Amino acid sequence: MAKMAFSDVGLRSISPPPKGQICYWDDKLPSFGFRVSQGGSKTFVLNRKNSLITIGRFPTISLSQARTEAKRLLAEFTLGKVRPQSITYSEAVTLLLEENAKARRRAPSLAIRACSTEPAPEFCTGR
Known part of the structure; x- marks a missing residue:
């Protein structure tokens, strides 16, 4: 360096x-x-x-x-014209489920169940 x-x-x-x-x-x-x-x-x-x-x-x-x-x-x-890309929790869930469907996982119900529950409060507030 x-x-x-x-x-x-x-x-x-x-x-x-x-x-x-x-x-x-x-x-x-x-x-x-x-x-x-x-x-x-x-x-x-x-x-x-x-x-x-x-x-x-x-x-x-x-x-x-x-x-x-x-x-x-x-x-x-x-x-401040360039900002880091960020997505909401619901967008992340949608992406995860789409990727899960593309990969043809054997147990997609696990991903659906994990994503349908409420996230921890710390996760939602960004702390």
């Missing part, structure tokens, strides 16, 4: 790690990074609340394009 000044020449010269992945972070733009995999793929990423958002692969997307996209995404996060 090294910080460095990003440049096209510098990013091209980064060699893949012997194992796994390594992320380098831009010293000019917070949360903007460059991930290199052992297979040699190089990807621009944005760190957002312990998850990496992939911006695009290098050199298909240039450094300037990736920085512009990262700034746009950071602005949207800051302004």
